[in-house]
Amino acid sequence: MKPGFSPRGGFGGGRGGFGDRGGRGGFGDRGSFGDRGGRGGFGDRGGFGDRGGRGGFRGRGGFRSPDGGGFRGRGGGRGTPRGRGGRGGRGGFGAGRKVLVEPHRHEGVFICRGREDALVTKNMVVGESVYGEKRMSVEEGETKIEYRAWNPFRSKLAAAILGGVDQIHIKPGAKVMYLGAASGTTVSHVSDIVGPEGLVYAVEFSHRSGRDLLNVAKKRTNIIPIIEDARHPHKYRMLVGMVDVIFADVAQPDQTRIVALNAHNFLRNGGHFVISIKANCIDSTAAPEAVFASEVKKMTSENMKPQEQLTLEPYERDHAVVVGIYRPPPKQKK
Amino acid sequence: MLVLFETAAGYAVFKVLDESKLKKVDSLYKEFETPEKANKIVKLKHFEKFQDTTEALAAATALVEGKIGKSLKKVLKKVVAKEAHEQLAISDAKLGGVIKEKMDLSCLHSPAVAELMRCIRGQMEGLISGLPPKEMSAMSLGLAHSLSRYKLKFSPDKVDTMIVQAISLLDDLDKELNNYIMRCREWYGWHFPELGKIITDNLAYCKSVCHIGDRTNVAGSDLSELLPEEIEAEVKLAAEISMGTEVSEQDISNIRHLCEQVIEITDYRAQLYDYLKNRMMAIAPNLTVMVGELVGARLISHAGSLLNLAKHPASTVQILGAEKALFRALKTRKDTPKYGLIYHASLVGQTSAKNKGKISRMLAAKASLAIRYDALGEDTNAEMGVENRAKLEARLRYLEEKGIRRISGTGKAMAKADKYTHKSQVKLYDPSGDSTIPSTSKKRKLEEMQEEEETPSKPAKKAKKIKKEPVSEEVGETSTVSTEETPKKKKKKKSIAVEPKEEEVQVAEQPKEKKKKKKIKEED
Numbered sequence: 001m002k003p004g005f006s007p008r009g010g011f012g013g014g015r016g017g018f019g020d021r022g023g024r025g026g027f028g029d030r031g032s033f034g035d036r037g038g039r040g041g042f043g044d045r046g047g048f049g050d051r052g053g054r055g056g057f058r059g060r061g062g063f064r065s066p067d068g069g070g071f072r073g074r075g076g077g078r079g080t081p082r083g084r085g086g087r088g089g090r091g092g093f094g095a096g097r098k099v100l101v102e103p104h105r106h107e108g109v110f111i112c113r114g115r116e117d118a119l120v121t122k123n124m125v126v127g128e129s130v131y132g133e134k135r136m137s138v139e140e141g142e143t144k145i146e147y148r149a150w151n152p153f154r155s156k157l158a159a160a161i162l163g164g165v166d167q168i169h170i171k172p173g174a175k176v177m178y179l180g181a182a183s184g185t186t187v188s189h190v191s192d193i194v195g196p197e198g199l200v201y202a203v204e205f206s207h208r209s210g211r212d213l214l215n216v217a218k219k220r221t222n223i224i225p226i227i228e229d230a231r232h233p234h235k236y237r238m239l240v241g242m243v244d245v246i247f248a249d250v251a252q253p254d255q256t257r258i259v260a261l262n263a264h265n266f267l268r269n270g271g272h273f274v275i276s277i278k279a280n281c282i283d284s285t286a287a288p289e290a291v292f293a294s295e296v297k298k299m300t301s302e303n304m305k306p307q308e309q310l311t312l313e314p315y316e317r318d319h320a321v322v323v324g325i326y327r328p329p330p331k332q333k334k
Numbered sequence: 335m336l337v338l339f340e341t342a343a344g345y346a347v348f349k350v351l352d353e354s355k356l357k358k359v360d361s362l363y364k365e366f367e368t369p370e371k372a373n374k375i376v377k378l379k380h381f382e383k384f385q386d387t388t389e390a391l392a393a394a395t396a397l398v399e400g401k402i403g404k405s406l407k408k409v410l411k412k413v414v415a416k417e418a419h420e421q422l423a424i425s426d427a428k429l430g431g432v433i434k435e436k437m438d439l440s441c442l443h444s445p446a447v448a449e450l451m452r453c454i455r456g457q458m459e460g461l462i463s464g465l466p467p468k469e470m471s472a473m474s475l476g477l478a479h480s481l482s483r484y485k486l487k488f489s490p491d492k493v494d495t496m497i498v499q500a501i502s503l504l505d506d507l508d509k510e511l512n513n514y515i516m517r518c519r520e521w522y523g524w525h526f527p528e529l530g531k532i533i534t535d536n537l538a539y540c541k542s543v544c545h546i547g548d549r550t551n552v553a554g555s556d557l558s559e560l561l562p563e564e565i566e567a568e569v570k571l572a573a574e575i576s577m578g579t580e581v582s583e584q585d586i587s588n589i590r591h592l593c594e595q596v597i598e599i600t601d602y603r604a605q606l607y608d609y610l611k612n613r614m615m616a617i618a619p620n621l622t623v624m625v626g627e628l629v630g631a632r633l634i635s636h637a638g639s640l641l642n643l644a645k646h647p648a649s650t651v652q653i654l655g656a657e658k659a660l661f662r663a664l665k666t667r668k669d670t671p672k673y674g675l676i677y678h679a680s681l682v683g684q685t686s687a688k689n690k691g692k693i694s695r696m697l698a699a700k701a702s703l704a705i706r707y708d709a710l711g712e713d714t715n716a717e718m719g720v721e722n723r724a725k726l727e728a729r730l731r732y733l734e735e736k737g738i739r740r741i742s743g744t745g746k747a748m749a750k751a752d753k754y755t756h757k758s759q760v761k762l763y764d765p766s767g768d769s770t771i772p773s774t775s776k777k778r779k780l781e782e783m784q785e786e787e788e789t790p791s792k793p794a795k796k797a798k799k800i801k802k803e804p805v806s807e808e809v810g811e812t813s814t815v816s817t818e819e820t821p822k823k824k825k826k827k828k829s830i831a832v833e834p835k836e837e838e839v840q841v842a843e844q845p846k847e848k849k850k851k852k853k854i855k856e857e858d
Contacts, residue, residue, distance in 0.1 A: 224478045227485045234426045235398045238340045239478045242456045
């Protein structure tokens with residue numbers, strides 16, 4: 001089994017199935033968990049152990065890939081050079097280390113305990129890495145279960161979970177609408193959590209990211225890719241049923257309105273929403289707390305009741321996640 | 335009131351049974367809490383299923399654009415037009431306007447309608463009977479994929495997997511072909527060994543074997559279409575005096591089968607090569623123009639996909655394929671390789687060895703641009719590749735000319751100062767002038783003395799010059815000039831002792847030629 005292979009076409013690892021010519025065999029597995037971009041050029045080569053004589057193009061960190069919008073998914077820390085932080089050391093998950101996986105408080109999410117702890121989800125497509133993340137196999141009696149590491153520096157949802165959010169509402173069997181799916185990195189984890197019984201409607205407007213998203217959706221049948229503007233939910237009304245949760249990571253100044261529109265169309269009564277707010281994006285001049293407060297106010301006016309709010313320190317700066325309920329059922333007054 | 339509800343499986347038209355409930359918008363959801371209750375408010379009047387995915391895709395795209403698709407028109411005519419007095423509730427106001435315009439049906443869109451749509455969507459499987467939820471989700475998945483592919487202008491002829499597979503198959507075929515041909519030669523060589531030595535071309539050999547069969551048939555058979563005249567004559571001659579053994583019909587027929595296979599595979603290989611060329615032109619026209627189909631295909635295959643190749647910087651494209659040499663050189667701190675797969679591009683092949691490195695770098699830079707244009711650009715024409723190639727060819731010509739110009743020596747080049755090479759000036763003391771014995775004639779003596787002075791100094795200076803020559807040979811082209819001008823009958827391994835004599839003679843004969851030699855200046 002070839003380790004660390006990501007689906008063809010979209011991501012850096014595509015091979016067409018023969019030989020190690022591209023030399024990207026160990027990309028996902030070896031070395032540290034976390035950003036590629038921070039790594040220096042060829043200093044790590046010795047540590048990786050030239051498999052098949054191809055130290056080759058594994059360390060894309062050496063070739064600092066451009067931070068343009070086009071090249072997402074692989075290749076370097078896009079704008080989060082502090083990726084070194086928590087999970088820097090290569091010691092954490094070397095190949096073949098024994099780890100213990102236990103369930104997290106949130107259903108469908110797990111914690112992997114080894115030399116360092118990591119947040120993981122159960123891999124729906126065994127043997128494949130979506131964006132070069134590390135995978136770990138655990139014996140569960142007779143069966144082998146594979147888990148994929150979830151990087152909190154790249155995913156706001158993972159950062160929120162590690163930050164201690166009370167409820168994410170995304171659980172196995174849930175129907176989730178994901179606005180701002182990008183290249184499908186977090187969407188793949190959400191898909192792992194909801195499992196084959198659930199559904200993830202992934203909405204992304206950008207064509208470049210959309211291509212990568214399509215490739216992810218090819219492998220996972222519970223992801224429905226929608227390449228449309230989330231501002232016009234009526235355009236994709238044909239594809240979507242009622243959902244239980246809306247997760248929004250769109251980074252637009254009018255994102256509350258976008259979420260509200262989608263909620264009015266597709267979110268069931270008593271359904272929940274999880275919105276990630278980037279203060280800089282809404283209003284770069286105002287203080288982040290003021291921005292969060294104004295967003296919360298906008299939500300309440302749209303019949304969306306916020307229940308909790310937390311910032312994503314230390315993983316992101318001036319970001320907050322708001323979790324709430326939409327059209328809560330009226331309290332029974334006895 | 336009728337309600338038009340679009341789903342991935344088809345169009346559904348509901349009839350509202352109890353319109354009064356619609357007035358109470360806020361509590362409408364209560365009425366849709368269970369399928370039974372929902373069925374009391376609205377009833378499915380007609381469900382128009384999509385026949386296949388193409389129809390569904392057409393309907394979906396029409397919906398996105400806000401137009402009336404064919405299937406929608408059909409539904410509206412069939413069902414709604416019959417009850418023209420009823421209003422049609424729809425989710426999209428714009429679509430409503432279009433419907434009213436085209437089909438003259440009054441449409442309604444309001445918050446109450448939106449709420450109604452919500453409720454219907456919530457109870458979709460209960461209301462639309464005869465449609466299991468699994469089928470609905472499968473249809474919406476398929477429709478979403480086709481719609482996304484359509485949006486992204488996913489065209490099947492831009493899939494670079496074909497290239498990667500085709501080039502690997504080409505390599506595989508070559509290997510196999512080689513094996514079979516070797517086997518064929520060896521096997522048939524048992525019967526007719528001379529044929530293998532006479533016919534060097536593999537395909538011609540196999541065709542001949544197929545044609546001839548047993549070597550006794552050679553005399554009678556006509557090989558003129560397969561082989562040129564002289565070779566045919568040789569073959570006929572060799573067949574008479576061959577020292578191979580006799581073999582049975584069965585053996586010959588098996589050998590024949592093998593040869594037929596070889597011929598088939600060769601044909602197929604040619605076809606595959608054509609196919610590869612077409613695909614390369616379709617998928618990456620600019621890259622094809624710049625480096626050629628084969629090299630382009632190998633680059634794509636090496637990187638894994640066209641998009642991956644586009645992500646590599648130009649320096650990587652330059653040495654793609656020479657990773658072993660690269661990392662070895664990096665580890666031992668030696669010089670890294672200058673070219674990888676790019677070496678086989680025609681532009682690099684045409685240049686002299688000295689300029690290959692330069693051209694390879696320039697070609698890699700421009701090719702990298704071409705690759706990015708092909709992988710990520712929207713339109714697919716080869717203009718940019720053609721332009722870049724022209725630029726590169728001009729630069730190539732200039733590079734070659736620059737070398738040539740210095741030999742012929744224009745005024746500009748001559749005026750240019752030469753690179754400083756240290757020539758140590760050691761003057762040996764000439765003892766011949768020491769003699770105090772009076773000579774016979776002063777005049778003669780003077781001439782003699784002059785001559786004597788010159789000749790010993792010449793070889794001395796010559797010796798130094800010769801020593802400097804081997805050093806400067808690497809530096810400039812002047813030494814090549816000098817070696818060229820020495821008489822051609824001299825073999826290359828000239829001893830240095832011989833050289834001074836030659837050069838002396840030459841210098842005496844052609845004093846003006848070697849501008850580098852100080853000697854000339856002296857004599858002049």
